[in-house]
Amino acid sequence: MxxxxxxxxxxxxxxxxxxxxxxxxxxxxxxxxxxxxxxxxxxxxxxxxxxxxxxxxxxGITMDFPKELPDLQKQIVDYAVPGLRKILGYV
Structure with a gap:
């Protein structure tokens, strides 16, 4: 999906x-x-x-949420679940 x-x-x-x-x-x-x-x-x-x-x-949350994951978090996702971002269409 x-x-x-x-x-x-x-x-x-x-x-x-x-x-x-x-x-x-x-x-x-x-x-x-x-x-x-x-x-x-x-x-x-x-x-x-x-x-x-x-x-x-x-x-109650005082932080600003990014519109897109920072590069380091993208790398963490790619490490934890290789290919997930590509499957979801986020390359």
Missing amino acids: RFEDLLHHVKHLNTEAAEVYFTDLLGILGHESLPTDWRERVRIGADPAQSGTFRDNLS
Whole structure:
């Protein structure tokens, strides 16, 4: 799963391609079909204003989060899980 693909289908929920994508994605978890209100559930779940982990909603943290991992952290990820960043599309 690539973040960019997920984001694309979240932004295009009313397409057949999005339905296929989410059916395949959740099918891995054993769900044979999507609930009738799946689009609304995805819309709510993707809304940053309702997210407890969206960077702008975090409180009590005094550090600025980078938009991208620093080179050293990229190297650590590459060492710990070789190929992961490439699989996820972050080369």
